[in-house]
Amino acid sequence: MTTAHRIPPHATVRPTSLREAHEALRDTHGAEQVVRFRGGGTADWGAPGTAADVLVDTRGMDRPLAHNPSDMTVAVQAGMSLRTLQDLLEPAGQWLAIDPARARRGATVGGLLATADAGPRRLAHGTLRDLVIGTTVVLPDATVARSGGHVIKNVAGYDLAKLFHGSFGTLGLIAEVVFRLHPRPRASATVRVDADVASATRHALALMAAPLEPTAVEWDGGALLVRFDGTPGGTEAQAAEAVRLLGNVGADAQRLTEDAAEEAWQGIDARIDDIDAAAVLRAGTLPGRLPEVSAALTEAAEASGVRADLVSSVCAGVHTARVHPADPAAVRAFVTSWRVAIIALNGTVTLRRRAAEVDRDLDCWGPPPAAVTVLRHVKNQFDPDNRCNPGRFAPWF
């Protein structure tokens, strides 16, 4: 048996403009059809949802709308891939300050916003919710709504972009997005230190307490990587200080060469975005909880009979668990049991990619959050007929 989301929809439409997106949703609304959205197709996360009548493929909406380097803003159609956007911004010495692992597979900016994804440098720049300054969305009833604007600072009206962050296509289509940009760092330096979970946590908290400004701190189970971005002199000095600071507690930290650093960070991405994994889960906790998160992973893996490992953005308290190929029932047992442990730590868990057969009989989201009634009310206001990616948040709504 295949799971619902892998049943192909009857029809695919590929709008190239806001108008065409509006027309597509007007048609599906008129025909009372169930609709789903697809960007780069790099993240079929959350619950599988029910089969759709129509798939709206956003990759035709891949054009830049306005780049104002001096205002540090860019407006693009949401189907543009993040990679394309970064290439577009590079000549101006700017970038959208986000580095999610799946960008390498062509993830679109709209898809990244809808799935609330972010990479290691969220430590310095936050997630897309912190970088979006305006959106144009098309609701399931074809209403086109704008919020925010083209300026970095703006508190006029409700911030609908935030609501669509992590909405997994259940509120409507993200058609156009305006982002604030950052200067592309002129230099980057990475320090690496071997660390078990206890020392990784200790080192990370020590870095947080020190007068350093790392832009990423990742632990891959065996080593801690610390990244600094900025001016050549600044990154040099910070890397040296980090090596000294870690040396003071007896750790043999080393600054990596540019090539070694590049390889190390790609290794992190490959772990987080492992397309051969049986399941990938993303959890969030307080930074200092890493030892408990890691212990829970070992325990859940042993109890379920799977092999699993962890990559953590330690200072941000964001953890990605990867389960190696195993019997689907064992993978399901792991998902459930690790999630119970994380929730007991007051954390959250999102089930990301997984093998198709793992979905069967799996509660993808676990116990609902306290505000689930509000989530339902919001869904009901935006999509009263439940025709927009229904079941993606099952069993919550």
Add this chain to the structure above:
Amino acid sequence: MLSAELIREFTDAVGAQAVLTDRAAVRTYECDGLTGTRVVPALVVLPETTEQVAAAVRICARVGLPYVARGAGTGLSGGAVPVADGVVIGLARMRRILDVDVPNQRMVVEPGVTNADMSRAVAAHGLYYAPDPSSQTVCTIGGNIAENSGGAHCLKYGFTTNHVLTLEVVLPDGQIVTVGGDSTEVTGYDLRGAIIGSEGTLGIVTKATVRLLRKPETVRTLVADFPTLEQAGAAVGGLIEEGIIPAAVEILDRLAIEACEAAVHAGYSLDTAAALVVEIDGVAVECGEQFDQVERICRTNGTTKIHIAADEEERARIWQGRKAAFAAVGRISPDYIVQDGVVPRTRLAEVLVRIAELAGAEGLRVANVFHAGDGNLHPLVLYSADAGEAERAEQVSRKIAELCVEFGGSLTGEHGVGLDKACSMPKMFGEDDLAVMSRLRTAFDPAGLCNPGKVLPTPRLCGERPGPYRPHPLEAAGLIERV
């Protein structure tokens, strides 16, 4: 007037000492920082716990009584103006710091804690809370959350929404929920993001967990004088081009400088057309490199004098001057209106010319203080009520905000829409945009009791059709007044 029975319900819920009904006492709550708009509420409750807030909200929900949450009442857009015959839920008594987690750099606070007290409480640990609105010594975190407050340092450090991780909220049905999470990784729609900046219309925040930052290793501040505002603006452009994100970058024009100096003697030059304040912070080496660049860029753009703060005291004085600017204007004008609009940074020069023209046509003066890095303007329209200039000043001020929209900007960068700009919202958003925002509001507050009349234009407030500002019907009826 509320019935004695209903008043008793409130006193049962929150205690007799926490309920004000006496006319003189409730009048204290008739306005916020938008002092021209005054509405006397029927009753004020001053709860001390989340449960008491929820109990008060449940009474309001049951009998259909509108209510408005209030922090310190420093908001400048009338977001905390009461509803006539409604309830004010004042959160000033909920001012405990509940937890400080130094290693994880988190703090849990009640809504009535002032912004500055949060930083003060963790200063000994080398930590601080980043958003720093000018009113930070008085304004509360609850109000900051409602308004998504920024401050002078938000170009680099972001706004309240980037620093508040969880919220405990009393929803309009009286339910208590927590939104957000211990990390930025959460599941479901970002309700925290929707609530922050919703101006108290989606619920009442009764507890918040905020992220703290470690104080930067080095902070360096300079004031550069320029013969024209354009040159000061061009210097800011130069910073951006070289990839420098200053911790803060502010411009004051001649009138604003004059006012600041009259008030606090901060050391600004009185003989210059524009003062540019640039602050760079971070690790020492980088800070030093960038500060040299800043100096060079200022010189390239024709600065006539650079004053570098020699120590913390001088730095504090520069900021004291800047942050006192609004109040200081009282020294040079009997009355003034603080405006808050945003334009794309690159259009600052053009818009300043237009603002001067607008004011000049009405025979009024405008002092300008602005966050130059993000194009957030704070024109201060100076007038004399005694000379009968109030209405003209009000019009000029409103036109300035709407002008910002014409320039591709926003009606408000940090003060909020509130009551003041609700009727201007159709200048910035289309009917469908506003209708969708209203759907969000309905999802939280179907009965429309939670701070009604704020943010979104209503026919009752703005006339039959949302459109340009008209006198408030209550104003026309003599029920409220705009001074």
